[in-house]
Amino acid sequence: MTFPNLMLILGSAVIHVVAHVALKRTHDRAAFVWWMLLWGGLLFSPVLIFGWHPVPPVAWGVMLASAVFEALYFAAIAQAYHTGDLSIVYPLARGTAPVLLLIWSAGFLRERPTVAGVAGIALIAAGLYVVNLPRLGAWREPLQALGQAGPRWALFAGLCISLYTVIDRVGIGLLEPSPASWPLLYTYLALWLTWGLLTPWTLQAVGWGQLKEELRASRFNSVIAGFTTMAAYAVVLYAMRAGTPASYAGAVREISVVLGVAVGVFLLKERGTAMRLAGSALVVGGVAVIAFFGRSV
Numbered sequence: 279m280t281f282p283n284l285m286l287i288l289g290s291a292v293i294h295v296v297a298h299v300a301l302k303r304t305h306d307r308a309a310f311v312w313w314m315l316l317w318g319g320l321l322f323s324p325v326l327i328f329g330w331h332p333v334p335p336v337a338w339g340v341m342l343a344s345a346v347f348e349a350l351y352f353a354a355i356a357q358a359y360h361t362g363d364l365s366i367v368y369p370l371a372r373g374t375a376p377v378l379l380l381i382w383s384a385g386f387l388r389e390r391p392t393v394a395g396v397a398g399i400a401l402i403a404a405g406l407y408v409v410n411l412p413r414l415g416a417w418r419e420p421l422q423a424l425g426q427a428g429p430r431w432a433l434f435a436g437l438c439i440s441l442y443t444v445i446d447r448v449g450i451g452l453l454e455p456s457p458a459s460w461p462l463l464y465t466y467l468a469l470w471l472t473w474g475l476l477t478p479w480t481l482q483a484v485g486w487g488q489l490k491e492e493l494r495a496s497r498f499n500s501v502i503a504g505f506t507t508m509a510a511y512a513v514v515l516y517a518m519r520a521g522t523p524a525s526y527a528g529a530v531r532e533i534s535v536v537l538g539v540a541v542g543v544f545l546l547k548e549r550g551t552a553m554r555l556a557g558s559a560l561v562v563g564g565v566a567v568i569a570f571f572g573r574s575v
Contacts, residue, residue: 279522279526279530279572280520280521282520283517283520283521283522283527286516286520287514287517288533290509290511290513290514290517290531290534291530291533292537293506293509293510293513294506294507294510295534295538296502296506297314297503297507297510299541299545300314300496300500300502300506304495304499304500305491305492305495305496306484306491306492307355308353308356308480308483308484309480309484309488309489309491309492309493310499310503311352311356311480312476312477312489313489313492313493313497313500313504314503314507315469315472315473315476315504315507316473316504317500317503317504317505318469318503318505319466319470319504320504321501321504322462322466322505325459325462326466329459329462329463330463331460333463333467334452334453337449337452337464340445340448340452341464341468341471342471343445344442344445344446344471345471345474345475346475347438347441347442347445348442348468348472349476349479350434350438351435351438351439351442352476353483354431354432354434354438355367355371355431355432355435356483357428357431358371358428358431358432358435359428361427361428362423362426362428362429362431363428367432368409368432370407370420370429370433370436371433371435371439372406372532373403373407373436374436374440375437375440375528375532376402376440376528377399377400378436378437378439378441379439379440379443379444379524379528379529380525380529382440382524383444383447383523383524383525384525386448387444387447387448387523387524389524389525391523391526391572392572394568395523395525395571395572397564397567398526398564398566398568398572399526399529399564400564401560401567402529402530402561402564402565402568403529403564404560405535405536405556405559405560405561405564406532406535406557406561407420407557408553409536409539409553409556409558409561411553411557412553413553439528440528443524443527443528446468446518447524447527449464450515450518450519451519460519461512461515461519465511465512466508469508526568529564530565533561533562535558536561536562539555539558
């Protein structure tokens with residue numbers, strides 16, 4: 279991975295952690311996500327004036343496919359957190375996504391990561407799995423819980439992450455090399471499609487009354503999360519458009535989890551357990567391996 283692209287994705291992770299912190303402080307995740315996407319779309323509306331260009335019909339189809347899986351991801355992760363414990367749901371959702379993304383990228387995009395690149399992705403996946411385990415002896419618990427609804431929703435969420443990332447890599451490749459605003463416009467349009475698909479489920483799941491209550495409770499946080507979510511993913515698309523393999527981009531982006539742990543420990547005064555620190559170290563190690571030795575072949 280080239281240094282500029284690495285910096286883009288690490289910058290995306292730093293931006294994304296702001297949304298992560300805001301989401302942790304919300305009252306109702308489903309309602310918060312609905313407002314977050316709406317604010318993101320509204321705040322970036324100037325792209326229609328300063329960055330609009332005709333979108334090829336095939337790109338609209340790809341964006342719609344991506345939006346379907348993004349909407350399914352948001353719905354699935356909300357269901358997973360509602361019916362399962364964080365220490366089980368989180369490792370399954372985030373840890374499986376990079377592994378699945380590696381498979382899809384090799385099969386559909388014909389990306390060929392090096393052995394070192396695969397090792398780096400494996401380290402990141404292991405770190406994401408470990409980071410929220412309560413103790414070392416509990417490493418089997420997420421797998422043993424697969425018979426329950428929450429963990430199954432978490433696995434589905436991880437599947438959706440991997441699929442919409444691959445689809446977006448295809449979509450951004452369909453667009454012409456110029457103008458430079460294409461990744462931002464693509465992200466903007468896909469966000470509105472996701473919000474539109476998610477709206478019927480959100481209204482059915484939480485209702486308009488809960489949406490209004492969440493807005494009163496989390497207006498500022500949802501605005502900030504909307505801006506950072508939109509900006510963070512646009513930066514990832516810029517990196518993928520510049521040649522970063524989707525498998526590397528999706529894996530390195532997960533360093534936001536490590537930043538989230540740091541924010542939780544140092545700013546939110548959460549307890550920094552040995553497992554969280556060990557998992558974070560694995561993720562950082564995996565990112566370093568990809569950065570210095572990962573070259574697609």
